[in-house]
Every structure is written in C-alpha cells, then in structure tokens.
Amino acid sequence: xxxxxxxxxxxxxxxxxxxxxxxxxxxxxxxxxxxxxxxxxxxxxxxxxxxxxxxxxxxxxxxxxxxxxxxxxxxxxxxxxxxxxxxxxxxxxxxxxxxxxxxxxxxxxxxxxxxxxxxxxxxxxxxxxxxxxxxxxxxxxxxxxxxxxxxxxxxxxxxxxxxxxxxxxxxxxxxxxxxxxxxxxxxxxxxxxxxxxxxxxxxxxxxxxxxxxxxxxxxxxxxxxxxxxxxxxxxxxxxxxxxxxxxxxxxxxxxxxxxxxxxxxxxxxxxxxxxxxxxxxxxxxxxxxxxxxxxxxxxxxxxxxxxxxxxxxxxxxxxxxxxxxxxxxxxxxxxxxxxxxxxxxxxxxxxxxxxxxxxxxxxxxx
Amino acid sequence: xxxxxxxxxxxxxxxxxxxxxxxxxxxxxxxxxxxxxxxxxxxxxxxxxxxxxxxxxxxxxxxxxxxxxxxxxxxxxxxxxxxxxxxxxxxxxxxxxxxxxxxxxxxxxxxxxxxxxxxxxxxxxxxxxxxxxxxxxxxxxxxxxxxxxxxxxxxxxxxxxxxxxxxxxxxxxxxxxxxxxxxxxxxxxxxxxxxxxxxxxxxxxxxxxxxxxxxxxxxxxxxxxxxxxxxxxxxxxxxxxxxxxxxxxxxxxxxxxxxxxxxxxxxxxxxxxxxxxxxxxxxx
Numbered sequence: 001x002x003x004x005x006x007x008x009x010x011x012x013x014x015x016x017x018x019x020x021x022x023x024x025x026x027x028x029x030x031x032x033x034x035x036x037x038x039x040x041x042x043x044x045x046x047x048x049x050x051x052x053x054x055x056x057x058x059x060x061x062x063x064x065x066x067x068x069x070x071x072x073x074x075x076x077x078x079x080x081x082x083x084x085x086x087x088x089x090x091x092x093x094x095x096x097x098x099x100x101x102x103x104x105x106x107x108x109x110x111x112x113x114x115x116x117x118x119x120x121x122x123x124x125x126x127x128x129x130x131x132x133x134x135x136x137x138x139x140x141x142x143x144x145x146x147x148x149x150x151x152x153x154x155x156x157x158x159x160x161x162x163x164x165x166x167x168x169x170x171x172x173x174x175x176x177x178x179x180x181x182x183x184x185x186x187x188x189x190x191x192x193x194x195x196x197x198x199x200x201x202x203x204x205x206x207x208x209x210x211x212x213x214x215x216x217x218x219x220x221x222x223x224x225x226x227x228x229x230x231x232x233x234x235x236x237x238x239x240x241x242x243x244x245x246x247x248x249x250x251x252x253x254x255x256x257x258x259x260x261x262x263x264x265x266x267x268x269x270x271x272x273x274x275x276x277x278x279x280x281x282x283x284x285x286x287x288x289x290x291x292x293x294x295x296x297x298x299x300x301x302x303x304x305x306x307x308x309x310x311x312x313x314x315x316x317x318x319x320x321x322x323x324x325x326x327x328x329x330x331x332x333x334x335x336x337x338x339x340x341x342x343x344x345x346x347x348x349x350x351x352x353x354x355x356x357x358x359x360x361x362x363x364x365x366x
Numbered sequence: 367x368x369x370x371x372x373x374x375x376x377x378x379x380x381x382x383x384x385x386x387x388x389x390x391x392x393x394x395x396x397x398x399x400x401x402x403x404x405x406x407x408x409x410x411x412x413x414x415x416x417x418x419x420x421x422x423x424x425x426x427x428x429x430x431x432x433x434x435x436x437x438x439x440x441x442x443x444x445x446x447x448x449x450x451x452x453x454x455x456x457x458x459x460x461x462x463x464x465x466x467x468x469x470x471x472x473x474x475x476x477x478x479x480x481x482x483x484x485x486x487x488x489x490x491x492x493x494x495x496x497x498x499x500x501x502x503x504x505x506x507x508x509x510x511x512x513x514x515x516x517x518x519x520x521x522x523x524x525x526x527x528x529x530x531x532x533x534x535x536x537x538x539x540x541x542x543x544x545x546x547x548x549x550x551x552x553x554x555x556x557x558x559x560x561x562x563x564x565x566x567x568x569x570x571x572x573x574x575x576x577x578x579x580x581x582x583x584x585x586x587x588x589x590x591x592x593x594x595x596x597x598x599x600x601x602x603x604x605x606x607x608x609x610x611x612x613x614x615x616x617x618x619x620x621x622x623x624x625x626x627x628x629x630x631x632x633x634x635x636x637x638x639x640x641x642x643x644x645x646x647x648x649x650x
Contacts, residue, residue, distance in 0.1 A: 075512060076520035079596065083404075084527065099526045101519060112519075145526045156562070160441060190380055 037135040042128060043089075043121065046070050046081070049130065058113075058137070060104050069133075074103040074112060085119065089131060094120040099138055099145075114142035169243040171221055172228035180242035184252045185336045187240060191254055191291060192336075198291040199261030201251040202347040203231070203268065206283045206359040208247035219278055226277045227284070234268045261288055265362040273360055283360035287351030289343045290364075381460035385426040385453055386433040391418030395641050396463055398424045400454060402472035403571040404564065406432025409471065413626045416634030421641075424461065428453050430563030439563055446570050447473070451480035458488050467641060469493040471626060472597070473571040475589075479579045491586040491644050493637055496623050497606060498598040500575040508577065511599055517572040521565060580609035586647070587613040588640040590633060594621040614640075 031038045031052035037059075039051035046069040048055075056063045059072050070078050077100040088095040095118070102113040116138040122130045167179035175183065184200070191198040205227060212220040224247065231249055235241050239253040255261050265286045272284040354361035381387070388407065397417065399410045407425040417423060427434040428450050429443075443449035454477065458466060467490050470478040475494030482489050501510045501517060587610050591603030600617065607615035618625055618632050626633045 074519060075516045075596075076523055079520055080523050080527070082596065099523060101523070142526070146522070149522060149525050193380075 035136075037133070039133050039135070041069050041131045041133065043131055044128075046131070055135070058115075058135070059102065072102055072104070074101040077101045077103075085117075089119060089121040094118075099142065114138040116141070172225055172243050174228055174232075174249075175240070175242035177242065177244040180240060180244055180250055180252075181340070183240045184250075184340055185333070187252050187254060188291065188336050188339055189332075194254075196254055197258070198343075199253050199255050199264075200289045200291075200343045200347050201253075201261065201265050201268075202287045202289075202344070202351045203249040203251070203265075204285050204351055204355070205247040205272075206285055206355075211280060215280075219280075223277050223280065223282065227272060227282070230271045231268060234264060234271060261290065262362065262364055265364075269360065269362055285351055285354035285359050286362045287347040287349065287354055288362065288364040289346035289350065291339060291343060293346065294339060294342050380438075381456045384429060384435045384438045385457055386435075387457060387461070388425045389422065390414065390425065391421055391423040393419070393421040395420075396422045396424060396466050397637070398426075398454070398457070398463065398466050398468045400468060400470040400474035400478060401427070401431065402470075402474050403567050405471075406434075408432065409624070409627060412630040413634060416630050417637065420638065424457070424463065424466075426453070426457055428567070430560060430567060436560060436563070439560075441562075441566055444563065444566055444570065447477050447574050447576065448480055450474075450477045450567075450570070451484070454478065454481040455484045458485055464488050465490045467491050467493060467637075467644070469495065469626075469637065470497070471495045472497060472623065473574075476574070476576045476579065479576065479583050482583060482585055483579075489585060491588070491640065493588045493590065493640055494606070495590045495626050495633065496592055496595055496598050497589060498602050499577045499580060499606060499609075501572050501597070502575060504575070508605070510602065511597065512572075514573070521568050521572070524568065525565070577609070580606060581611065583610055584612060586640075586644060588636065589613055589615045590625055590636055591615060591617045592620045592622055592625055593617055595623045597623045 032054070034052060034054060037052065037055035039055045040049045041047055042049060048067050048069060053063065056065065059067070061067060070081060073081060080098070080100060085095055085098055085100075088098075098117050098119075100115055100117055102115050104111045104113060114137070115135050118134045120132045122132060124130075167175055169176040188198055205223070208220065208223070211223055224243070227249070228243060231241055231251070235251060236253070239251055241251045242249065244250045251264070253261060253264070265288055269284055269286060272282055276282065350363040350366060353366050354363040357363070386407070391414070399407065399413075401407055401409050406427045410425060414423065429435065429438045440449075443452070450473075454468070457463070458481075464487070466485075466488060468478045468481070470476075470492060472495065475492065475497030476499055478489075478492045478494070482492065498510060500508065501512050503509045503511070503513055589603055589606050589610075591598070591600060593600065603615050603617065607613050616636055618629055618636075620629050620632075622628050
C-alpha cells in the first residue's frame with residue numbers, strides 16, 4: 001500500500017520515513033527501511049532496474065513501474081546528467097553530492113523537487129554496466145543555496161559598480177588618476193612588447209583658478225566638463241585619457257606615426273582656444289614626453305624582445321630556471337612604474353616651460 | 367580603451383596573446399575555429415588531424431575561456447554575444463585574415479553571423495556545427511526547446527554543483543553512444559573555465575535570440591545538424607536553413623551536440639565539400 005507522497009518541507013519528509021519504518025522489522029536492513037531512494041539503472045538509457053519503495057514514493061509511481069531516470073528529471077537536470085554526471089561516472093567511476101531536479105506531475109503544472117544524488121558505476125565483464133544511485137530530497141539545502149547564489153550575484157553586481165566608481169572622475173565621467181596610472185602602465189607594457197613608442201600628454205587649463213574665483217565653482221565645473229568633452233572628441237577610442245587633478249588632464253597613446261602625439265596636442269590646444277566655453281575665452285598648456293626619449297631598455301626588456309623574435313608567446317621560456325616568475329613579474333612592474341614616473345616628470349617639466357613661455361603652448365622638448 | 371572599437375595596428379600582438387591564438391596546418395584556405403560555450407579550443411583536437419593537411423587553421427579561446435587573458439575580461443563586454451563576435455573580428459583584423467571560412471560550434475555559429483556583419487568580404491562562409499539561433503521557446507512560431515525557467519534552472523544547477531570551482535566542465539555532450547571509440551577520450555576532455563566568466567557566457571548563450579540575423583545573412587552557410595541533439599532538435603536545423611538565404615543543411619546520423627568531437631571524420635568531409643563548393647561558386 002503506497003501512500004501518495006506529499007512532501008511539505010521537513011514534515012513531509014519525516015512522514016515518509018516513519019511510514020517506511022513502520023513496515024519493516026526493527027533489525028531488518030531492507031532497502032525499504034531507508035529514508036532515501038536506492039536504485040540501480042542501466043548505463044545506457046538510464047533505465048531503472050531495481051529500486052526501493054522510497055524511490056517509487058518520491059517519484060509518485062506505482063512500485064516496479066518501468067521508467068528511465070531521465071524521464072523523471074527536468075530538461076535542465078537532464079543536461080546536467082548528460083554533460084556532467086555521466087562524464088564523471090565514466091571518468092572517475094562515481095560522483096557524490098550532485099544536485100538535480102525531479103519533475104513530477106502536479107495538479108496544475110509539473111512540480112519540481114530538488115534532489116541530491118550519489119552514484120557509482122559498476123563495470124563487470126560478464127554483465128551490462130550498472131549505475132547504483134542514492135537519491136535524497138534537498139529542498140532545504142536548495143533554498144539555502146539559492147539564497148547564497150542570489151547573495152553572490154548581488155555582491156558581484158555591487159563590486160562591479162564600486163570598481164567602476166573607483167575608476168571614474170565623477171564630474172567629467174573620465175578615468176580618474178588612479179585608473180589612469182594603471183592603464184598607462186598597461187600601455188607601456190604593450191609598447192615594450194611591440195617595440196613602438198608611447199606618448200604622454202600632460203594638459204593644464206590656463207588661469208583656471210581665476211575662473212573659480214571670479215565666477216564660482218559651478219562655472220568652473222562646467223568649464224571642466226566642456227574641456228573634457230573636447231578632449232574626448234580629439235582622441236581615438238583606444239587612447240587613455242583622464243582627469244588627474246583639479247584642472248589637469250592626461251593622455252597616453254601609442255602613436256601610429258612619429259608626430260602623432262604632437263599633432264594631437266596641437267589639435268587639442270586649438271580646439272580649446274578657438275571657441276569660448278560658457279562665454280569665457282580659455283586656453284590650455286600642454287607638455288609632451290615620449291617613452292623613446294627615456295633611458296635605454298634594461299635587461300628584462302631585451303629578454304622579452306628576443307623572445308618575441310623567436311615567436312614564443314611568453315617570456316618565461318627563455319628566462320633562466322633560477323628566475324622565479326613572481327620575481328620577474330615584480331621587476332617588470334617596477335621598471336614600468338619607474339618609466340611612467342620619468343615620463344610624468346619630463347612632461348611636467350615641459351608643461352611648466354609652456355606656462356613660463358606665455359601659456360597656450362605645446363612643448364615637446366627641453 | 368573602448369573595447370567596442372576595432373583595434374588599431376598597435377594592438378595586434380595583444381589580440382594574439384589575449385585570445386591565445388594558435389595557428390596550425392597549411393593550405394590555401396584558412397579556417398577559423400570558434401569553440402562553443404563551456405569549453406575552449408581543446409574541443410577541436412579530434413578534428414585537427416582531419417584538417418591540418420588541407421587547411422591553415424586558426425584556433426583561439428574567447429576571453430573568459432581556456433587560456434585567454436583574463437585581465438582582458440570585462441563583464442559588460444561579454445554579457446551578450448556581440449562581445450564574443452568582437453573577439454572574432456579583432457582576430458581577423460590582427461592577423462589580417464581574408465577569405466576565411468569560420469567553423470563555429472553551437473553558439474559560435476551565431477557569434478559568427480554577428481562577426482560577419484563587421485567582417486564583410488573577409489569572411490567567405492560559415493560552417494555551423496549544431497547551431498541554434500535561440501534556445502528559448504517563442505510560441506506560437508518558434509520552439510527553441512527550452513522555457514526560460516529551464517535555462518535559469520540550468521544556470522542555477524551549474525552554480526549549485528560548483529562546476530566552475532572544480533575546474534570541471536565537460537562540454538555539453540548529450541546522448542553520446544557509450545560504445546563510441548572515442549568516448550573514453552572525450553570524457554577526459556575537461557576544459558578550462560573560470561566560474562564567473564562561464565556563467566556570463568552561459569547567460570549570453572542561453573538567453574539570446576538572434577533569429578533576426580538569419581534572413582539578413584547573405585554569405586554561404588553550411589549547417590551540420592545532429593539527428594538527435596537535446597540542445598538543437600532537427601526542427602531547429604530546418605528552421606535555420608529555411609531562414610538563411612544561402613544555406614545548405616546536412617543531417618549527420620549521430621546523437622549528441624558535439625559532432626566535431628564525436629564524428630570528426632564526417633564533419634571534416636563536409637567542411638572539405640563546402641570549401642570546394644565555395645571555390646567552384648567563386649569561379650562561375
């Protein structure tokens with residue numbers, strides 16, 4: 001006599017267990033004594049061969065109904081069976097704690113029940129291979145897991161948003177100084193691998209303090225937004241540009257032609273000077289420095305270049321065995337950082353020269 | 367850098383490294399092999415011996431899969447299929463590939479169509495292995511095979527079973543014959559995945575609907591369909607052929623969603639026929 005299985009959370013599970021236990025003698029180790037589905041299937045087609053009474057109760061089937069495991073599972077659980085559980089069984093001989101979903105007939109729509117399975121593949125030369133399964137309800141574990149999944153999704157979304165905020169200058173929507181530094185280092189690294197130049201532009205709006213003092217910060221802010229806008233329209237999408245201080249902007253680019261950095265700077269200077277912003281005539285001063293001007297490449301770079309020349313994709317192959325990858329990485333990043341600082345100093349000095357020479361200038365030497 | 371834009375010439379080296387691009391074989395025709403969800407370029411290894419004497423082969427991993435550079439990963443770029451299509455475009459431009467035939471598995475067939483919109487003449491044709499333009503049911507006209515709740519459940523089950531964490535995500539091989547000679551090998555082919563990027567790719571794959579691309583695609587397409595495929599039923603192959611103006615459908619007597627792994631000889635043969643067909647069509 002099979003009672004229709006109606007799990008309603010914990011109580012439902014216990015009810016089944018109690019019912020099953022009441023049917024067996026206390027010292028029996030009959031499969032029907034267990035609160036859990038025990039069953040075997042064929043490997044091919046997953047046809048159920050033998051099962052205890054709990055299995056049929058759980059699956060709402062009359063005892064010994066011929067059925068394939070896949071017919072009891074949701075489409076998603078069937079994909080998991082095919083692409084995850086079976087590969088594990090065939091490859092490792094068994095698997096444990098796999099969560100799947102039963103799909104059972106409900107009054108209106110199919111009912112989904114989360115279950116946990118352990119399974120073992122039995123191969124015997126004399127007989128067809130069989131899979132032995134243990135399946136239990138996992139309703140509570142599933143709701144806890146769902147909470148964890150939801151929580152992690154929410155945290156990931158928040159982390160992404162925070163990361164974006166931490167890299168953005170709120171007023172202009174450009175990269176901020178911190179983000180600029182890390183992207184500039186990445187460009188310098190790319191430049192080393194490709195043996196091209198990198199150009200650094202440091203830009204400062206002339207007499208900006210006067211605007212703030214005379215017209216207020218909101219006018220100053222509007223000026224900054226418009227200058228940022230004109231900078232964006234002058235640059236290519238893959239150039240790195242940022243607002244790195246009050247009225248100070250920076251651009252780093254890998255030029256395709258030698259004069260490209262200078263031409264860009266001149267274009268920006270003209271674009272700012274030719275049209276007033278908020279009714280105010282404005283100018284900008286620009287200092288330029290090129291990576292090619294700096295001290296010659298060190299040993300690390302020459303190793304990387306030699307490596308590129310033989311077509312290897314990673315520098316690790318040609319480094320001596322004694323060089324730890326972390327050490328190599330550290331040396332490389334320190335070297336990039338020092339290059340970046342040298343570039344910055346050089347551009348800053350030339351920006352100062354541009355200011356001293358009467359502003360509204362581009363200076364690339366000295 | 368705005369990832370939506372084409373790379374300038376300076377970025378070539380980076381695309382090669384970024385997408386872990388590998389070139390093999392030799393021949394006048396170049397094939398670009400694009401892996402599907404849940405795997406990486408490893409999934410082509412059964413097909414390579416069948417092709418490398420006749421073709422130049424370009425293999426790669428999408429950013430977020432295999433040995434591609436995770437530093438280049440951006441969830442916003444790869445949350446829909448256009449980001450993956452941009453990887454293909456970047457590779458074709460970086461290597462200056464012309465007259466390429468793209469071989470795409472499953473979702474990469476559709477990614478290939480998206481890339482074709484930008485690549486124009488660089489792309490000669492696409493071989494689609496077990497494609498589906500949309501996994502979702504859109505009644506009454508279209509039945510992709512799954513309800514949104516099924517696919518959400520699949521993503522949740524992948525989460526709850528720690529598939530990504532275990533570094534163990536076998537390709538979605540469904541219904542493979544147990545006695546197939548390569549079964550043992552196949553089930554050893556675990557692909558490298560990152561859980562976060564795998565989930566993003568899963569969502570982009572399962573919830574996309576690119577049926578609108580089909581009638582617009584003018585380039586020649588070969589559809590290789592499996593007779594029994596839990597992810598792409600025969601009706602889906604017919605739907606694709608009906609809506610792609612310049613397409614051929616070949617149904618291979620097989621079970622499963624990874625014909626290039628389970629039936630590499632048949633797939634290679636069909637690719638060779640298709641390339642020959644393209645050459646003849648170009649002459650006339």
